Amino acid sequence: MNASEQRGRKPRADVQRNRAALVETAQRHFLQYGVGTSLEAVAKEAGVGPGTLYRHFPTREALLAAVLQTRSEELVARQADIEQLGDAGEALEQWLRAMEEYFSAFSGLPDPLMAAARAQEPDNPLTIPCEIFITVTDKYVAAAQLAGHVRASVRGYDLFLAACSIAWITGNGAEEESLDRLRTLIASGYRERNTQA
């Protein structure tokens, strides 16, 4: 959002180009070096001065939010697939995996996400996505509880935290086997003890 867009006019062509180049380059650098990567390097490789980067994205979180936005279609598609599932317990599990993968996209991403989920600062551009994640998780949890698959005491926020944790561990280079063990342990924690099968 810049001045032109605020007034409903079409942004200048070079503005659009700069913004797109910044987001595209940032995504590559985030993928390769993590969310703490040098913004100076991003600006340089995108062919703009550092001032242009800061004009478009006043904070690192703003740039991060823009990059995550471009990755969210994939997640919406996953949700559509999940809705097709008959089993609410299976749906919740797949949604948790989808969140984990999304949060594991860049190393270091879980930290700003957690920070945004905690403090309700309206100026943090990651706050809204986080709230959406928590709300959607709540929905899947409620459905799975209705179907008797998940214990009544579990909240969506708890499993959001769990997904963030798994993504954090992933970003620190844990082996897939360790992650699977921890996922199983957590699933045993939230699943309803079946009073016989």
Add this chain to the structure above:
Amino acid sequence: MNASEQRGRKPRADVQRNRAALVETAQRHFLQYGVGTSLEAVAKEAGVGPGTLYRHFPTREALLAAVLQTRSEELVARQADIEQLGDAGEALEQWLRAMEEYFSAFSGLPDPLMAAARAQEPDNPLTIPCEIFITVTDKYVAAAQLAGHVRASVRGYDLFLAACSIAWITGNGAEEESLDRLRTLIASGYRERNTQA
């Protein structure tokens, strides 16, 4: 460890003083600003040049390990208390809490710990402490399994990861209530389903 100590001689008085001042100051700064705090500021407040800090502690991890060392007596005392407990399940729980608290001492501490636990670099001064943590956790897990309190599939490493995660969430400012809910969920995950009480 410096040249004097390597030869078994007594280190010069100013060397001891510098080292102690660095560790003490670093602990205060880690507590207040997290493990990413400025080492330059630590050196300045400890009254030494940056070169002296780097001579004593070639990496941030080395300084961190020295600070953690001074906090480990407390943990050993906790272990002694825990040994007194009759219930192996209770002992495991208390040990997990002790680890969590230890890992939560400084914000940002779980990251270098996880990195050290993962890669077996012998030059990382946090690797040995991590291995000890995992081994001790294994011991408590084994005892709790023998007593029938913990599921056979659980490993100490899994619960070490869980403790790191809780500490990471804590460092990101989560509310105590959220932490308690997640602890309960994890405990439900590793505890044996009692075939009647």
Add this chain to the structure above:
DNA sequence: ACCTGAACACCGTTCAAGT
């Protein structure tokens, strides 16, 4: 043997000057 602190490199961030 150890310490000092200047020096270099790198990065985040701002802002006066341009187009």
Add this chain to the structure above:
DNA sequence: ACCTGAACACCGTTCAAGT
């Protein structure tokens, strides 16, 4: 209206010169 890039501040790290 937007961009440029110099400028400033801050920090990590090294190393030649001192004691």
